[in-house]
Amino acid sequence: MSQPPLALFxxxxxxxxxxxxxxxxxLAEHYGQVATWASDNPLKQHGAPLALRAQLLGALVHDLADPRVELVQSLSSPRALDTLERAEARWPQRPLVFVVGGDLAEQVPRWHRAADLLRRCRLAVVPRQGYPFDPQCLEPLRQLGGSPELLALPVPASASSAIREQPSPELVPPVLWAELVKHNLYGLGPASAPPSR
Structure with a gap:
């Protein structure tokens, strides 16, 4: 009996x-199991150290309280192919689905050994509300041998970059406010915290 796919995000x-x-x-509803981790994207500047971002993501996963979603920080690497190799070693019999946001889909062909990555796993692309998405950006992925699938999930329009530029309580999960304020991240100090409910 074949095993259900595992989403890697x-x-x-x-x-x-x-x-x-x-x-x-x-993703948990769609695939049944999700492994997530915080990573350094070589194409981005980051506002907080990786260890702290992993801690914040872990708090979010814990608050989600869904046994189908697991923080697996050991998968983290600036190179997606390294992450995939670690996942293959950890779950040798599972079909793996590498998940990216619609805003990253056009970057994938420029990733290290992108064709290898696309050959060894499925790629799922999730468009983000409020961000234009051109399905034509999937064509270069197909030319590299991939079969990208579009995943229409109800993801609200919220971007980390928007929070870094102008922190907004409705975009930040409540479970994270205390840590963001404690570490004075993204310009958030005690005066920024939303009122207690």
Whole structure:
């Protein structure tokens, strides 16, 4: 009997948002099991150290309280192929689905040995609400031998970059506020915290 697929979702988590929470919940519903981790994206500047971003993502996963979603920080690598090799070693019999946001789909062909990655796993692309998505960006992935699938999940329009530029309580999961304020991240100090409910 074949095993169900496992969704792999790495994110900068800089910081994790309400969108990350909704995406993890949606992936769990769709695939049945999700492994997530915080990573350094070589194409981005990060606002907090990796260890702290992993801690924030872990708090979000814990708050989600869904046994189908697991933080597996040991998968983290700036190179997606390294992550995939670690996942293959950990789950040798599982079909693996590498999940990226619609905003990253056009970057994938420029990733290290992208053709190898696309040959060894499925790629799922999740468009983000509020961000234009051109399905034509999937064509270069197909030319590299991939079969990208579009996944329409209800992910609210929330971007880590927007929080870094202008922190907004409705975009930040409540479980993260205390840590963000404690570490004075993204310009958030005690005066920024939303009122207690």
């Amino acid at each position: 790495g994110t900068s988590a800089d910081p994790p948002t309400a969108g990350h929470r909704a995406l993890l919940a949606g």
